[in-house]
Amino acid sequence: QKEVEQNSGPLSVPEGAIASLNCTYSDRVSQSFFWYRQYSGKSPELIMSIYSNGDKEDGRFTAQLNKASQYVSLLIRDSQPSDSATYLCAVIFSGSARQLTFGSGTQLTVLP
């Protein structure tokens, strides 16, 4: 069974610090990887997508993909209290007709 696993959390970091979120997946040939942010009571919001090995940066967010090790991570620099949310890693497994498989999520709290 194809799975996505994330740090159990919860994770707390002080304001201004770097928050590091990790995710592993079970299918070596997967091609599409996503990080979503979900505030309590709201639907997920796409933060980053990454398809190739290496780093992808967008503002304070950096996604890192290592297909050989089957992990994808998200770094949040200069963390702000407004970043406090649950972060969901999602993968489109090969042959899945663009269906997202989500990890269980990591709850992040940024302390002022």
Next chain:
Amino acid sequence: GAVVSQHPSRVICKSGTSVKIECRSLDFQATTMFWYRQFPKQSLMLMATSNEGSKATYEQGVEKDKFLINHASLTLSTLTVTSAHPEDSSFYICSAPQRAGSSYNEQFFGPGTRLTVL
């Protein structure tokens, strides 16, 4: 990013009634839409894939006769929860990939519908 809307945002109903939830892609066409359910403190679980012009594909364990899906047009999919019971109370969310046929499968989520069955 692309905009997906859902209606209603919140519904409270009595046990045994049916509830229809609409999902619309507002600025793009979506031949495929996805329906998820999320229980408190849990992640999103895919219920079904809605396909314009053909039958929906349901995930294992999801009753197709209870959760009726109709993809009426390239911008509208509906989920009807028939004979709802308290255990169906959940957060229902739809999503759509922005570019049909593209290998870049970014999906955008609707705001969700909070269903409470009394």
